[in-house]
Amino acid sequence: MFRKFYPAEMAESSYSIDYESLYAQGYRGIIYDIDNTLVEHGADANEEVIELFRRLCGMGFRICLLSNNKAPRVRRFYHGVKIKGVKLHYIFDAHKPAKKNYRKAMLLMRTTKKTTLFVGDQLFTDVYGANRVGIRSFLVKPINKKEEIQIVFKRRLERIVLHFYKKERIGRLKQTNLVLIGFMGCGKSSVGQYLAQKCGFTFVDTDALIEERAGCKIREIFQEKGEEYFRDMETDVLSELVRTAKRQVIATGGGMPVREKNQKLLRKLGFVVYLSVTPETVLERLQGDTTRPLLQKASKEDELRRLLTERKFVYQMTAHKVVAVDGKTIPEIAAEIHDSI
Numbered sequence: 001m002f003r004k005f006y007p008a009e010m011a012e013s014s015y016s017i018d019y020e021s022l023y024a025q026g027y028r029g030i031i032y033d034i035d036n037t038l039v040e041h042g043a044d045a046n047e048e049v050i051e052l053f054r055r056l057c058g059m060g061f062r063i064c065l066l067s068n069n070k071a072p073r074v075r076r077f078y079h080g081v082k083i084k085g086v087k088l089h090y091i092f093d094a095h096k097p098a099k100k101n102y103r104k105a106m107l108l109m110r111t112t113k114k115t116t117l118f119v120g121d122q123l124f125t126d127v128y129g130a131n132r133v134g135i136r137s138f139l140v141k142p143i144n145k146k147e148e149i150q151i152v153f154k155r156r157l158e159r160i161v162l163h164f165y166k167k168e169r170i171g172r173l174k175q176t177n178l179v180l181i182g183f184m185g186c187g188k189s190s191v192g193q194y195l196a197q198k199c200g201f202t203f204v205d206t207d208a209l210i211e212e213r214a215g216c217k218i219r220e221i222f223q224e225k226g227e228e229y230f231r232d233m234e235t236d237v238l239s240e241l242v243r244t245a246k247r248q249v250i251a252t253g254g255g256m257p258v259r260e261k262n263q264k265l266l267r268k269l270g271f272v273v274y275l276s277v278t279p280e281t282v283l284e285r286l287q288g289d290t291t292r293p294l295l296q297k298a299s300k301e302d303e304l305r306r307l308l309t310e311r312k313f314v315y316q317m318t319a320h321k322v323v324a325v326d327g328k329t330i331p332e333i334a335a336e337i338h339d340s341i
Contacts, residue, residue: 002161006168007127007139009340014038014119014140015052018324019059021274022117024316029062029111031102031135033120034077035069036142042073045080053086062109065090066101066118068125097129106135123158177201177241177270178249178337181257181315183308185285186277187325187333188251195334196249205251209237218253231259238265245269257318258311266318273337274319276312279305281326 011017035041067074074092089108094101113134120126121142130137180188196203221230321340
């Protein structure tokens, strides 16, 4: 009964969404509600909005504002952005959750349902309308808690829907696997062990499984058999996990998603989370580490940066969720992953 109101994703705000990852997944258009989604109710476009829109346009996104407000309010906000050189479209008096103007927004942006996102702060207008059209929806927390009386009443009803939404997601979590991908040193094993304990799952490390099968360390496999042989072992282990794994948190090797076949297997295996990390953090964490075969070169820092640059796009394409780990504790990272499922 309530599922038609469920968002595809929830986010703290319009400004905390990982748009880079979404662009890598093929999305090209974003439809935004205005009031309490981008700014406080009735406020003009501020520097935060302008900076966000400039960044999105620079990435290649097209933007359309979709508001139930009247023309003067929407045009004022639109012109506040446009005079700063940002290109976007707008639709006022949209009658959300009616489908018509969601479709019109896609026509203006020249995007499709599969390449369009919607971001808004209300379930019964914003999210419900996007769901009716088949657009991936993001529900963000309202910027200002003080709202008009009719909105306050809707928020009470929203809390009931979100209660069942979260309950269902927790139930879904208990039936899936969590798969952690990312560059060496990003914390897959540490976060994975913590998550497994928190969720009551079994923790599995694919590198440990490979070493157990081979009867030797990974660096020895590289030295004696070569990287291609090791990658074949990774694919074999991954294929077996797809067939057998249940209620597991699985930490994968840093290079596992590089093979296209593995990317499909990883997503089939479970909910894939990319732990994103900066080169500086990796260098700090791996200082003095001699166990990583791909870093046993004279120019260690250059090699690390090259590999991270090469793999970043692949990680983003493979993952269902991207979590930046720099400056965060293991419990904070685990909580962010848990809340996103």
